[in-house]
Amino acid sequence: MGMANMPDLRRAGASLHYELEGTGPLLILLHGFTGSVESFADLSRRLQRRCRVARLELLGHGLSDAPQEYARYGMWEAAQDVLALMKELGEAKAHLLGYSLGGRVALRAALLAPERLHSLILESASPGIPSDAERADRRASDEALCRLLDEQGIEAFTNRWEAAPLFATQARCPPERRAQQRAVRLGQRPHGLIGSLRGAGAGATDDVSGRLQEIRVPTLLIAGARDPKYRGTLRQMARAMSTADYRVVTGAGHNVHFEKPRVYARMVEEFLVRTAR
Numbered sequence: 001m002g003m004a005n006m007p008d009l010r011r012a013g014a015s016l017h018y019e020l021e022g023t024g025p026l027l028i029l030l031h032g033f034t035g036s037v038e039s040f041a042d043l044s045r046r047l048q049r050r051c052r053v054a055r056l057e058l059l060g061h062g063l064s065d066a067p068q069e070y071a072r073y074g075m076w077e078a079a080q081d082v083l084a085l086m087k088e089l090g091e092a093k094a095h096l097l098g099y100s101l102g103g104r105v106a107l108r109a110a111l112l113a114p115e116r117l118h119s120l121i122l123e124s125a126s127p128g129i130p131s132d133a134e135r136a137d138r139r140a141s142d143e144a145l146c147r148l149l150d151e152q153g154i155e156a157f158t159n160r161w162e163a164a165p166l167f168a169t170q171a172r173c174p175p176e177r178r179a180q181q182r183a184v185r186l187g188q189r190p191h192g193l194i195g196s197l198r199g200a201g202a203g204a205t206d207d208v209s210g211r212l213q214e215i216r217v218p219t220l221l222i223a224g225a226r227d228p229k230y231r232g233t234l235r236q237m238a239r240a241m242s243t244a245d246y247r248v249v250t251g252a253g254h255n256v257h258f259e260k261p262r263v264y265a266r267m268v269e270e271f272l273v274r275t276a277r
Contacts, residue, residue: 008063009056011084014072017063018056018085022048025118026094027272028082029055030102032124032255033196034161034185036062039099043257046265050272051095056085058102059196062184066192073199075206079108086116095272097121099257101200104128110215111208119275120215121268123222124230124254127237128207138203146197149190157193158185169226169253181258212240218275219244222267224252224259245271 009016019037021044031039037055044053057064059073059081071077082105086094095118098106103125110120129135149157161167162182170178198204221238223231225248238246247267252259 009081009085009088011081012072012077014059014065014067014081016057016059016065016081016085018054019044020052020054020089022051022053024049024051025276026086026089026091027051027053028085028094028096029053030058030082030096030098030105031055031061032100032102034061034158034188034193035099035102036184036187038062038180038184040097040257042261043265043268047269047272050269052089054085054089054094056082058105058200060192060194061188061196064192066189066195068191068195070195070199070204073195074204075104075108075200076112078105078200079112082106082109083113083116092116093118095119095121095275097123097268098125099123099255100125101196104200104202104205107208107215110217111211114215114217117217119218119220119272121220121222121271122234122237123256123264124224124227124234126202126230126233127209127212128205129202130207130209135203135207138201140203142197142201142203146194149194154186154188154190154193157190158182161185166227166254169224170255170259173259177258209237209240212237213242215241216243218271220268220271221246222256222264223248224254224256225250226253230254 029040103122221234223234238244257264
């Protein structure tokens with residue numbers, strides 16, 4: 001793939017890579033921590049008959065810049081990046097889908113500019129950690145990951161990350177798909193992931209759970225049945241949001257689109273068809 005036709009978005013001193021394909025209403029896809037444009041390649045292939053699909057690489061990931069200033073990675077900055085991408089592509093409104101870290105960004109974009117969204121899809125994402133003490137604990141555990149990245153490099157970090165209980169359910173996924181996902185992780189830059197953890201980690205981010213009722217656009221909340229923590233979080237979010245549809249995917253853990261790609265794509269596609277009516 002030649003570098004010449006790979007579009008980039010420039011905003012606030014940073015360049016962000018994205019891939020664009022398909023025709024129709026704009027759908028922006030936001031990957032999770034350690035992900036890249038590859039993370040939603042399958043979903044994009046499925047949906048590009050129906051939508052103009054833009055897969056954006058968050059700062060510190062893939063081919064996007066990895067600036068030194070951690071504040072540039074912040075959630076509200078990332079939300080501004082998403083809105084800037086809509087403008088760059090000449091779209092007044094878009095459908096927005098985010099997984100985990102990407103879901104936290106998507107949620108803030110919806111709060112910043114609700115009038116710019118056709119709909120919102122959040123997979124395994126949280127509005128934030130309400131307790132100061134729990135946020136401090138999370139910052140400490142993220143800082144330990146930063147030290148590991150800094151001192152031992154990307155492979156040691158990836159081994160630790162993939163061993164997290166959150167991803168245990170992925171052991172049943174086909175080995176070649178797990179190898180592809182691992183290759184994406186091993187291709188990341190340590191300082192980019194450190195920037196993301198320090199600037200955009202759940203411990204570094206404000207809690208917006210008190211503002212969920214402001215979101216009035218059609219919303220789909222997706223959790224894996226084998227991810228009890230996020231199942232509970234998304235159920236609570238659905239109660240606070242008058243326009244939210246909450247779905248649990250049987251047999252999936254935290255990364256639903258990776259573990260159950262066909263079920264996930266069908267669910268998203270059906271939701272987009274309903275919201276277009």
